[in-house]
Amino acid sequence: MDAKSSYILSESFMITYNILYSMSSTPIISQLINLKCTACSKKYEIHRPINLCECGKVLFAVYNLEEAKETVTKESFCKRTRSIWRISEIMPVYEEKFRFTLGEGCTPLLHLKNMGENLGLKQLFVKDEGLNPTGTFKSRGLCAAVSKAVELGIKEFVIPTAGNAGAALAAYSARAKAKAHIFMPVNTPEIIKKEILATGGDLRLVDGIISDAAKEARKEAEKSEWFNMSTLKEPYRVEGKKTMGLELAETFNWELPDVIIYPTGGGTGIVGMWKAFTELEEIGLIGSERPRMISVQSSGCAPIVKAFEEKKDKASFWEGAETIAPGLKVPEAIGDYLILKAVRVSKGTAISVQDEEIMTAMYELAKKEGIMLSTEGAATIAAIPKLLNKGEIEKEDKIVVFGTGSGFTTISLW
Numbered sequence: 001m002d003a004k005s006s007y008i009l010s011e012s013f014m015i016t017y018n019i020l021y022s023m024s025s026t027p028i029i030s031q032l033i034n035l036k037c038t039a040c041s042k043k044y045e046i047h048r049p050i051n052l053c054e055c056g057k058v059l060f061a062v063y064n065l066e067e068a069k070e071t072v073t074k075e076s077f078c079k080r081t082r083s084i085w086r087i088s089e090i091m092p093v094y095e096e097k098f099r100f101t102l103g104e105g106c107t108p109l110l111h112l113k114n115m116g117e118n119l120g121l122k123q124l125f126v127k128d129e130g131l132n133p134t135g136t137f138k139s140r141g142l143c144a145a146v147s148k149a150v151e152l153g154i155k156e157f158v159i160p161t162a163g164n165a166g167a168a169l170a171a172y173s174a175r176a177k178a179k180a181h182i183f184m185p186v187n188t189p190e191i192i193k194k195e196i197l198a199t200g201g202d203l204r205l206v207d208g209i210i211s212d213a214a215k216e217a218r219k220e221a222e223k224s225e226w227f228n229m230s231t232l233k234e235p236y237r238v239e240g241k242k243t244m245g246l247e248l249a250e251t252f253n254w255e256l257p258d259v260i261i262y263p264t265g266g267g268t269g270i271v272g273m274w275k276a277f278t279e280l281e282e283i284g285l286i287g288s289e290r291p292r293m294i295s296v297q298s299s300g301c302a303p304i305v306k307a308f309e310e311k312k313d314k315a316s317f318w319e320g321a322e323t324i325a326p327g328l329k330v331p332e333a334i335g336d337y338l339i340l341k342a343v344r345v346s347k348g349t350a351i352s353v354q355d356e357e358i359m360t361a362m363y364e365l366a367k368k369e370g371i372m373l374s375t376e377g378a379a380t381i382a383a384i385p386k387l388l389n390k391g392e393i394e395k396e397d398k399i400v401v402f403g404t405g406s407g408f409t410t411i412s413l414w
Ligand SMILES: *Cc1c(COP(=O)(O)O)cnc(C)c1O
Pocket: 136, 137, 138, 164, 165, 231, 263, 264, 265, 266, 267, 268, 269, 270, 327, 328, 374, 376, 377, 404, 405
């Protein structure tokens, strides 16, 4: 090839490249319009930081879905970023420079063929959230919440946590040049403490469990005006977790699975996915069918299961919570009414498993599939034989369990 034609070739390559590049880098516009209370429907504007509604209940972000429809199309996805910002039309951050990322989201959906054979299930899948940057799906929620808060001008956060949310807050705060104050039970796994210290979090160890940490955090927050990042006590962590639902829909080619089995603590994952499905239906990407949402808790802390069985629409405080699954040691959830609604409306159920069953499932999955889940994720696997027995799931069902964290986060238990 002579110099001239190679020049022309490289020039045409550059032109094509520039066009493609400018197409893919056109900022996607967030269609966030306001916040609305999930209990009393009161609306709030979005230009200043806010935690809960005046009535004390959870606020949800509302989007202009008619506008979002224009650009959120099945064809539009191939060139999009692989992070939680993939469908930024229905994410809360306006300016691209505030859409921080550490590569969270777009986790693999793995077919559990060996495990499924054993259980007689042909279509058993795990969404492996352990591959998120901080080893759990908490990356998603805190990525969204930190990004939005920083866009609103906040630079200092406080969080009560069973561990993983603290690690994620510390990491995303480092990324966004903000400060994270983390209140966490003293017996949280060492690896999580180290992760928080490594990423510059201000770690305060508290005697007791997450509800005790929450009291300390609240006191400090009132004194200092640090912004409270407790789950569902600010409106945007749930937006990050919503992306799990968006990804499931996309991965299954816009037909949702029959069943989702989810290890429930604060419930943000279930509530977030449920919101995602509502928005996707309004945009026109999915129909009205929903998976049965199944909430799994540890028998040592099962307030949602108890409320479900007692047909209540809110849960009461679980005294003396004790389980090897730190993320499930949550004795009360502010979004209890939202979790219970999603479970009931979807004709799902709530079920508890013993710690020993969790450990057995954790080892079995690792041996059979090479996948090391954290104790919380393994709880979903432990629930399967019980759900089959009770007729809550059937052999033909397409089932997705959520491996919410990497085995490394609870490695001290192996
Ligand atoms: C926080 C956490 C949970 C519970 O998640 P929610 O969405 O708050 O119910 C489950 N698994 C792991 C690993 C967690 O860190």
